[in-house]
Structures are given as structure tokens and as C-alpha cells.
Amino acid sequence: xxxxxxxxxxxxxxxxxxxxxxxxxxxxxxxxxxxxxxxxxxxxxxxxxxxxxxxxxxxxxxxxxxxxxxxxxxxxxxxxxxxxxxxxxxxxxxxxxxxxxxxxxxxxxxxxxxxxxxxxxxxxxxxxxxxxxxxxxxxxxxxxxxxxxxxxxxxxxxxxxxxxxxxxxxxxxxxxxxxx
Amino acid sequence: xxxxxxxxxxxxxxxxxxxxxxxxxxxxxxxxxxxxxxxxxxxxxxxxxxxxxxxxxxxxxxxxxxxxxxxxxxxxxxxxxxxxxxxxxxxxxxxxxxxxxxxxxxxxxxxxxxxxxxxxxxxxxxxxxxxxxxxxxxxxxxxxxxxxxxxxxxxxxxxxxxxxxxxxxxxxxxxxxxxxxxxxxxxxxx
Numbered sequence: 384x385x386x387x388x389x390x391x392x393x394x395x396x397x398x399x400x401x402x403x404x405x406x407x408x409x410x411x412x413x414x415x416x417x418x419x420x421x422x423x424x425x426x427x428x429x430x431x432x433x434x435x436x437x438x439x440x441x442x443x444x445x446x447x448x449x450x451x452x453x454x455x456x457x458x459x460x461x462x463x464x465x466x467x468x469x470x471x472x473x474x475x476x477x478x479x480x481x482x483x484x485x486x487x488x489x490x491x492x493x494x495x496x497x498x499x500x501x502x503x504x505x506x507x508x509x510x511x512x513x514x515x516x517x518x519x520x521x522x523x524x525x526x527x528x529x530x531x532x533x534x535x536x537x538x539x540x541x542x543x544x545x546x547x548x549x550x551x552x553x554x555x556x557x558x559x560x561x562x563x
Numbered sequence: 564x565x566x567x568x569x570x571x572x573x574x575x576x577x578x579x580x581x582x583x584x585x586x587x588x589x590x591x592x593x594x595x596x597x598x599x600x601x602x603x604x605x606x607x608x609x610x611x612x613x614x615x616x617x618x619x620x621x622x623x624x625x626x627x628x629x630x631x632x633x634x635x636x637x638x639x640x641x642x643x644x645x646x647x648x649x650x651x652x653x654x655x656x657x658x659x660x661x662x663x664x665x666x667x668x669x670x671x672x673x674x675x676x677x678x679x680x681x682x683x684x685x686x687x688x689x690x691x692x693x694x695x696x697x698x699x700x701x702x703x704x705x706x707x708x709x710x711x712x713x714x715x716x717x718x719x720x721x722x723x724x725x726x727x728x729x730x731x732x733x734x735x736x737x738x739x740x741x742x743x744x745x746x747x748x749x750x751x752x753x
């Protein structure tokens with residue numbers, strides 16, 4: 384399939400400014416985590432593939448014990464190599480994969496071009512990073528593990544998840560007044 | 564078959580689980596050009612349920628609905644591994660940590676989440692409130708302020724050699740070290 388059948392509004396080297404004609408894209412890319420502008424029209428159930436990917440990822444989180452509060456405490460007390468091994472090897476495999484996708488121009492299963500987005504530094508990376516670090520050590524969980532922990536039957540963690548959603552909302556509310 | 568299942572029911576060593584977690588990055592890219600990142604799902608929930616006319620939440624969240632499918636899958640993965648793969652079993656905790664925690668009355672190490680601390684009754688104590696409610700709030704606020712979490716910055720961002728992600732990841736660790744070593748002991752002794 385030809386690439387020009389799909390009109391991606393974004394390319395790998397896009398900056399936030401160059402896409403200003405599309406305000407929706409601009410708002411979403413305020414933090415450049417979620418800027419996937421696929422123009423393909425798929426039936427709703429195509430999203431089930433992400434559900435299955437999530438199930439596999441959730442099992443991995445549980446079986447690698449990275450959702451364990453105890454493992455997080457060990458990590459921050461330098462009492463175990465486990466977490467460093469998991470995250471380090473995951474990053475290494477991720478790096479090689481991204482390199483290979485770029486090098487060999489690998490496309491999606493639908494023939495679409497795979498795009499990468501550069502992140503631009505802002506002070507939030509530091510302030511927000513520290514704040515998240517505090518929360519990570521308290522709850523022993525980042526956002527992904529929160530979902531997995533609830534799945535393992537730790538139902539009280541649903542309160543933590545709701546509180547994390549509230550924290551996200553308050554950030555959105557205060558955003559204009561925070562240093563970036 | 565029995566022995567394979569028995570092996571899978573054991574904890575998976577880091578050198579098996581870590582690379583498989585790393586493969587999530589190309590998996591999502593190849594399935595549909597999606598960048599790995601989980602904390603965004605919290606933003607999509609806000610955008611879908613309580614946008615409240617806040618510019619940060621006024622975007623077409625339906626375009627990111629894949630992310631909500633993905634996190635629903637994580638929840639189901641937690642259920643499935645607990646039911647069939649011996650998921651919620653004791654972790655081999657470092658002896659000195661176990662001793663330290665026992666001094667704070669945290670003796671139940673039988674599941675991934677310490678039930679002595681994280682339970683509904685404890686929500687109404689200062690300790691439980693700080694751990695669950697304040698902790699969760701800091702996770703949600705901090706990840707969005709930082710523009711990502713462990714998955715979006717530490718794994719996806721570092722995989723794509725992004726300097727801001729490296730800075731953010733360092734700050735995650737600094738924050739965690741400060742909290743776990745300097746502040747958490749006081750909270751645990753409450």
C-alpha cells in the first residue's frame with residue numbers, strides 16, 4: 384500500500400508549532416505523550432487488539448513483581464537489583480526496537496508509516512518528575528501498576544486510582560499558573 | 564504441559580520479564596502506530612468524564628480510546644494472572660527491608676500490596692490517607708506535570724533517546740529516594 388493514501392498530520396520531526404492549524408492536535412500534544420494522528424478509519428472493535436496487548440502487559444507486570452509495593456521500596460533503598468534489571472532490560476530492548484523500526488522503515492500491520500515524536504524539555508519534567516517520584520514511593524505504583532494491582536484483588540487501590548485521576552484533573556485546572 | 568504451567572506460575576526473573584516489557588514498545592507501534600504511555604489514560608478519563616471547560620481536557624479523546632482499551636487490558640491481566648498464574652504470591656523480600664517494615668507493624672508480606680497498609684479501614688487514618696489518597700494524587704498530578712510516567716518517559720522516551728525523558732526519569736528516581744528514605748519512615752510509624 385502507498386503511504387500517501389494516509390494523510391498523517393504529523394511526522395517524526397514535528398514540533399508543536401508547525402501543527403497549529405489543527406487545534407485539537409495542538410491541545411493533545413501539550414505534553415507529547417499521546418499524539419497519534421492515524422487517519423485510518425477502523426471499526427470500533429479493532430481496538431480489541433489493544434485490549435489483548437494490555438492483558439499481556441498486565442500479566443507481565445504481575446509476574447515480574449514490578450507492581451509489588453515491596454519491590455518499589457527495595458529499589459529506592461538500593462536493597463535489590465530486581466527493578467533495575469527489569470527497567471534496564473526493558474529500555475534496552477525498547478531502544479533496539481525503535482532503532483530497528485527507523486532503520487528498516489517497518490510499517491504497522493495496516494501498512495501505515497510509524498512516526499516518532501520529539502519531546503521538548505520544560506520545567507514540568509523536573510517538578511512533575513519529583514512529585515511523581517514522591518507518589519511512586521508512597522503508593523508503590525505508577526499508573527500502569529495501579530490497574531494491575533486492582534486486578535490482583537487489592538480493591539482499596541481503586542481509591543488510589545480515583546485520587547490519581549483527581550490529581551490529573553487538578554493539574555489540568557492549575558496548568559496555566561504552573562511554571563513550565 | 565503441567566510442568567510448563569508450573570514454571571509460568573513461578574515469579575518470572577527480571578531478564579525474562581524486562582525484555583518482554585520492552586517489546587511492548589514495538590508491539591504498540593506495529594499494531595497501530597501507538598506510542599507506549601499509560602498515564603495519558605488518566606487524562607483521557609478526565610477529558611471524557613469531567614472536562615469542565617478546561618482547555619487541557621478539550622480535545623477529541625475518542626481518538627485516544629485505544630489507550631483506555633489498553634489499561635482495561637492491564638486490569639484484566641491482573642485478574643487472569645492471579646486466577647491462573649499464581650500472580651498474587653509472596654515476593655522474596657530483602658531481609659533488611661522485611662525487618663525494617665516489621666518494626667512499623669507491617670508483617671503481612673503475603674501479597675504484592677501490603678494489606679496492613681492498603682485497606683479500606685486504613686483509609687480513615689492519617690497513615691492510610693497519606694499512602695492511598697495523597698500518594699495517588701501525587702502520582703496523577705506529577706505524571707501529567709512531567710508529561711509522562713515510567714512507561715511514557717522511562718521506557719518509551721528513553722527508547723527514543725529523548726533527553727527530556729531522561730531528565731524526567733532521573734527526577735522520578737530522586738523523588739522516590741527522598742520519599743522512601745527520608746519521609747516514608749515517619750508515615751509508616753504513624
